[in-house]
Amino acid sequence: MGKLHAYKQLIQRMKNIKHYEGIYSLLAWDVKTYMPDSGIMQRSEELGLISKRVHELFTSKETGNLLKEAKKTDDLNLFQERNLELIERDYKRETKIPTDLVEKISKHESHTEHLWEKAKAKSNFEMIKNDLQKMIELKREKATAINPDKDPYDILLDLYEPNITQKDITTYFTDLKEGVIKLVHRCSECQDQPDLTVLKTHVSNETQKKISSYIIKFVGLDPKRSRIDESEHPFTTGYGDDVRITTHYLNNDPMGSFYSVLHEAGHALYELDLPREHFLTPIGNAVSFGIHESQSRFIENIIGKGDAFLSRTFPLLQSWIPAFENISYNSFLKAVNAVIPSKIRIYADEVTYNLHIILRFEIERDIFAGKCSIDELPEVWNQKMAKYLDQDIQEDKNGVLQDTHWYGGAFGYFPAYALGNIYDGQFLQKMEQDIPEWEDKIKNKDEKEILDWLKYNIHEKGFLYDPRDLLENVTSEKPNAKYFVEYLNKKFKKIYKF
Incomplete structure (x- = not known):
């Protein structure tokens, strides 16, 4: 042969x-x-x-x-x-x-x-x-x-983020946690707090589906290669010419599905942009779950919760949601970006979300180290929620049952979300060097160059490099939480005026 x-x-x-x-x-x-x-x-x-x-x-x-x-x-x-x-x-x-x-x-x-x-x-x-x-x-x-x-937990982590260990993650998360906790305190001390009630209004599923269609068009998902459905927990699946996302519509919280669709559309865009010439081969795959989450969260948060995108989208939302006609854009922007600790991870704000992930990482680590038994799990969860997020968990559905991951066997996945945030801070810093006017482009409905930057630098590389090598090739640096923390401080200093 x-x-x-x-x-x-x-x-x-x-x-x-x-x-x-x-x-x-x-x-x-x-x-x-x-x-x-x-x-x-x-x-x-x-x-x-x-x-x-x-x-x-x-x-x-x-x-x-x-x-x-x-x-x-x-x-x-x-x-x-x-x-x-x-x-x-x-x-x-x-x-x-x-x-x-x-x-x-x-x-x-x-x-x-x-x-x-x-x-x-x-x-x-x-x-x-x-x-x-x-x-x-x-x-x-x-x-x-x-x-x-x-260590069995290191083995499981490696399945989602190649060549990473809990020691690495602990180092990254220590810097992230310190920066996030300081920022949460600064935001909570501000007198002019966002009014979240402006976002709570009844919106039919039919209207929310129209809004989802707008999001999918903005991100640029090919309707011939993708689709959207409903599920209890939003997710993305598929590859090649058949990529599917789901969302969960809540009639009294239209922005919940708005951002879950943006998040899942970010995942789908990555899958659809993978190198076609390497389709079905190993390097035609996504590099890791951390990089995957970086792409979904870049679309959801850095773009989707930014002033440039929201200022152009708010008038459309007002036309679909009559109650929004009675609120100012500034009130809307502050409410969408409110930094307020909450019980549910998928609806957490951009800052405290990281504490939700760090909490889950610490519990997973302790489970496989034999320090947390199945009987202790709900109480350990509730104690950490009280410690990190000042939340009193009374019902399992708001605590240890809120996420599908562990019950689907995905131990080792959760850290990928916060790793994705860390990577995003570095990707953003590099993109700002390459496209200084990127926010103006989004505000003026000219987002193609930004999406193309993500495609060229990350999506089209497939699995040519391991995740940290890809990050270093794009940004010339190893993982470093300081860039994401700097991004958060810059953004929320402007919103909260501290």
């Missing part, structure tokens, strides 16, 4: 696996959107079967032989070498995980995430406590299989 032929066969195998993963994603999307309630057991079996097939195909001896042969090729280009590097990295990890464990985890994830919706609706952690305990045990078993000599 020719060595280049082996490479081509290996890549074709990766493409087939990607299609299997696409089928899995579509079935999982259906679970959260349209699947009949009684279909969960059947769907769990289907998802488990696909996970098993993907794992068997990827970890087979044939894949290993093709990889070994392809690595002998002398004239591979940069992209081909990177593909082999990524395949080998995953192959070494996945071959250590028993196939029956992969299937077992997949079935339990779909079952437990579905049960989570019922437990949350009843605000009853006891309904799902044992299933969550089993999830933790399965994730620990997976981490131990990958590397029994390494």
Whole structure:
């Protein structure tokens, strides 16, 4: 067999696996959107079967032989070498995980995430406590299989943000937490506080869908390659020419869905902008969840909550939402950007949101260090919410049940949100150097250059680099929370006038 032929066969195998993963994603999307309630057991079996097939195909001896042969090729280009590097990295990890464990985890994830919706609706952690305990045990078993000599939580973190450890994250988050807490105190001490009641008005789902269509058009999502639906917890899934987002409409909080759509549209834009020439190959994938979150939060917060975007959007919102006709733009801007600690992460402001993530990171770290048991989890959560955000949690639905992540098995994901914020501070600083007038462009409905900057510098790079290497290539610096903290202070000093 020719060595280049082996490479081509290996890549074709990766493409087939990607299609299997696409089928899995579509079935999982259906679970959260349209699947009949009684279909969960059947769907769990289907998802488990696909996970098993993907794992068997990827970890087979044939894949290993093709990889070994392809690595002998002398004239591979940069992209081909990177593909082999990524395949080998995953192959070494996945071959250590028993196939029956992969299937077992997949079935339990779909079952437990579905049960989570019922437990949350009843605000009853006891309904799902044992299933969550089993999830933790399965994730620990997976981490131990990958590397029994390494901290299991570091293993799980690496699945979402390659080559990062809890020690790294603790360092980044220490600087972030210090800066955020100081800013929260400064904002709370200001006499002229925002009036949040101006945003609370009844808006029909139909009207909110019109607003969502406006957002999708602004971000530039291709309607032939994307769609939007409703779910209990907003999310994005899909790849290539089929990328799907969801939102959750609340009739008395139209800005909640407004920003969830902006957030998910940012995720979708990243997926749609990935390098087409590397479609279905490893470097055609997004680099990491932290970079992914940086792109969604850049659209949602840096652009979406900025004066430039809101000043042009407010008149449209007034035409759709009659109650907004009675408030001034300045009142609206301050309310949208109000820094007020709250119970629910997805509706938290741009500043205190980081404390929600740091809280979850610390709990995850303690769970896998054996310092927080399943029985202690609700109380530990509530204590940290009181300490960091001065919130008194009385109901599980506002506490340990508010997020889907743990119940879907995503231990290690939460830090990606705040890492994304840190990356954004650095991306913004570089973009301001390249496009000093970027805010004027957005205000004047000329956002193409900004979106193209994100596409060229980040999206189109795919997985050519690991996340911190990509960050350094774009900004010439390693992760540093100071830029995001500086951005927050500059923005909120202007809004709060301190």
